[in-house]
Amino acid sequence: xxxxxxxxxxxxxxxxxxxxxxxxxxxxxxxxxxxxxxxxxxxxxxxxxxxxxxxxxxxxxxxxxxxxxxxxxxxxxxxxxxxxxxxxxxxxxxxxxxxxxxxxxxxxxxxx
Amino acid sequence: xxxxxxxxxxxxxxxxxxxxxxxxxxxxxxxxxxxxxxxxxxxxxxxxxxxxxxxxxxxxxxxxxxxxxxxxxxxxxxxxxxxxxxxxxxxxxxxxxxxxxxxxxxxxxxxxxxx
Numbered sequence: 248x249x250x251x252x253x254x255x256x257x258x259x260x261x262x263x264x265x266x267x268x269x270x271x272x273x274x275x276x277x278x279x280x281x282x283x284x285x286x287x288x289x290x291x292x293x294x295x296x297x298x299x300x301x302x303x304x305x306x307x308x309x310x311x312x313x314x315x316x317x318x319x320x321x322x323x324x325x326x327x328x329x330x331x332x333x334x335x336x337x338x339x340x341x342x343x344x345x346x347x348x349x350x351x352x353x354x355x356x357x358x359x
Numbered sequence: 360x361x362x363x364x365x366x367x368x369x370x371x372x373x374x375x376x377x378x379x380x381x382x383x384x385x386x387x388x389x390x391x392x393x394x395x396x397x398x399x400x401x402x403x404x405x406x407x408x409x410x411x412x413x414x415x416x417x418x419x420x421x422x423x424x425x426x427x428x429x430x431x432x433x434x435x436x437x438x439x440x441x442x443x444x445x446x447x448x449x450x451x452x453x454x455x456x457x458x459x460x461x462x463x464x465x466x467x468x469x470x471x472x473x474x
Contacts, residue, residue, distance in 0.1 A: 289468065
């Protein structure tokens, strides 16, 4: 069993819809949870960063962490074609300067 | 700010040769850099943690003699793939840790193709 599981997709949605992404994990020691966006043949770009359980909102993005269920989510509201990318969850035991464990990534396609 | 560059962006080499990939933090100093490997449609797998002025820490299963890492300054880490073989073909991505932001910033990646 992988430490972090993520549905590979692809997830296809019409423009303006809400994109819902999630990851499950097995290591209860994870304390820091991140979502990255990666365009094809580019490096990942940090979208959201959450410590421990709770919700965090930033513009069109909302991240949720439920440590009791070992489940994290990312919601993208009013999705745009430019949101089409691969979304990777990542987590670490210590702060972000420590080893990151990534999910496999979910490919998202927002259709105009 | 917080830009990380990699050079080259793409390299094709013959089997048996060595290839060096550079990772630079352009506008900040990074005592810690990380090297990842990513296969097509797969996630990033951490290969090693590079600390300035000390030996790199390799993840289990990563051959340290094959993937040589040097972190000679606070803005530069290099990964050398020695005696490359076709199975080493992959997308190599580095990241640099910015202490103040508590965040890893990723480079654009280097695509290595070994013929």
